[in-house]
Amino acid sequence: MKLAKRMETLEPSVTLEATAKAKALKAQGLDVISLTVGEPDYTTPKNIEDAAIEAIKSGSVSFYTASGGTPTLKEAIIHFTKENYGFTVKPQNIIVTSGAKFALYTLFQTILDPADEVIIPVPYWVSYGEQVKLAEGQPVFVNATQENDYKISVAQLAAAKTSKTKAIIINSPSNPTGMIYTEEELRGIGEWAVANDVLIIADDIYDHLVYNGNKAVHIAELSEAIRKNTVIINGVSKTYAMTGWRIGYAIGEADIVAGMTKIASQATSNPAAVSQAAAVEALSGQQNTAEEMRQAFEERLNTIFPKVAALPGFHLTKPQGAFYLFPNIKEAMDLGGYTNVTTWVNDLLEQEQVALVTGEGFGAPENVRISYSASLEDLEEAVVRIRRFIEKNQK
Template sequence: MSAASPTPDPSIRPADRRVSARIGAIAESATLAVDAKAKALKAAGRPVIGFGAGEPDFPTPGYIVDAAVAACRDPKNHRYTPAGGLPELKAAIAAKTLRDSGWAVEPSQVLVTNGGKQAIYEAFATILDPGDEVIVPAPYWTTYPESIQLAGGVPVEVVADEHSGYKVTVEQLEAARTENTKVLLFVSPSNPTGSVYTRAEVEAVGRWAAEHGLWVLTDEIYEHLVYGDAEFVSLPVAVPELADKCLVVNGVAKTYAMTGWRVGWVIGPQDVIKAATNLQSHATSNVSNVAQVAALAAVSGDLSAVHEMRVAFDRRRQTIVRMLSEIDGVVCPEPEGAFYVYPSVKGLLGKEIRGRRPRSSAELATLILDEAEVAVVPGEAFGTPGYLRLSYALGDEDLVEGATRLQKLLAEAQD
């Protein structure tokens, strides 16, 4: 399935259009909307438990905060700095990339951005022309198709379900490829499903893209959050011949519990990164210097804090999968990465629950919030109705309480 780029209504005078067709077509971030609603209800005194936002509940490690405090006091950070990022941070990101994924890149191949979302948008804006198609495996994170369309591209969805572990095949990708296909979006570990492609699967996808001369944008933000026997594999490392047409997006948000600091980056060929840097020089100029210094401390330090968080996430992962799997009508595959579960709730749709018969996962999510005071995100937000996404990046007690409420409410479902 593909979506056409929005066009203005020719019957309306330009001066009478209050919002452009391009911006008017953007949907609100569903995950942030659910999180905002949950927080508003909490502020009103309701005991809402939020599984909505993908945000670690841990504080940013102290040594990172200390670096930011010191940066605030240094006058050099009170001034403009290069639009593409502090040179020392770009060098540290290059070193971290070699350390963590085995990909050797130059600092000139790095652009530091205001979080991963800006990295994704600027990457697409830099390589897409109007009408270029981007293959987008679904379920997908809500921001991907919006960024593609903002950049003038056309997202083409390829759907995988729980039976394939939410992973698309090369055969599916080939069926979606047309003469207008320019880019493949590839994400492993995945938001929203937690799926992780094996090394063999990564290599097969990469070889297919290289064979057809396609670009690949790969989002590696969850690289350190894999569990059990799962392995994170960086696409340009697995398929080196793809490196000259590969853009890698990453950031400190998930690995170091720094969602609010807003530091991400994109790595790619020097000419593309130079062009993206030019775009950023007009859009935002440099990322906050204080946040960049904090990110420098993060990527230059060891991964001990990350390991501690991963242990907690793994424990919570097993707990929520077990509890959701005990609910009749719910099928919950065990995720291998990130910090989300993506259960199918198709077996509950159309059944009566407290006098209501939800016909969609969106209606079910609303019922759950109203009746159990638990916030979840419906699958409609990720391109696949019939599912719910729950983040398990919240405290153990809240997780168990929230899952218990779901068990009690959904046990009432009847034909």
């Protein structure tokens, strides 16, 4: 059977691919240290688990929910948004989805016509461009340099804009770089987008994972005009160690959210009812455990960053949020005679059983992504192995 043409250009997720490869080698009995996956290494906090168990026992999660999410969860999101963004939204401005990734997918399906363009800063999260293509849109990649902390400017946006530009994506803190846009930078981008009728897609999934006194400013909170021109993407996966529960959400103008909800109703019917009950507790319950996890990630960052920065041929900027390091390793590759970063990553896994993610999937063919959402013990041992790999392969 001949597959659809979209399958000819659709790329698999390099992060999920790398994680699967590491798990397969572990299953063979190898001592693999996987620094690939973008999820906390903690289990979901007990108060959230207990809320889910109680919901199951009550029988209330045995049935379909509204396609766009339960009223109770929408109320929790309204309260959470007021506390964290400073403005109030209504239920019709919210859709709950099966993960933040599906919120993005339904958004692109809702807003894009064939050949519509979405500006995506590089480096980028691996699924942005592929999801745009699945909606028959055209990703337009704009390079953000390490010298500018991997952030794009208004001048770059203006140069990239065409008559087909429909949206821009701002992911702050960023996956994979961990960098945060300042309020001044976001205001400039927001005002440019409003003036040019370009929708802002604000991927705020890491907004609570910030370190060393940094603060993640939300672009949607800067003015009423910018807020109305923004769709917020968020969820419970990263902050609350709930990646497996698959609950994300989007906040935007009612007509966009209605379109997204229509698509979700035909695609998934609704997010899992028990996961929605758990998410209510995550957003409205005690926040102590989430803060303890954040502090642990901060300690890991501060401990491991100087050790990774000291590796031969590694050059990186210290992240301000998320839980990734994104070093440029061109000089390390040169030391071993490598011309392809994915080959370097594969050889590291084969020789030293350390799994990283190739930068090629993020639009950065000289970089690798290292997740520090692993134990300090594993992180420190991984650095030892990476150094050994570089030194023994020097030409």
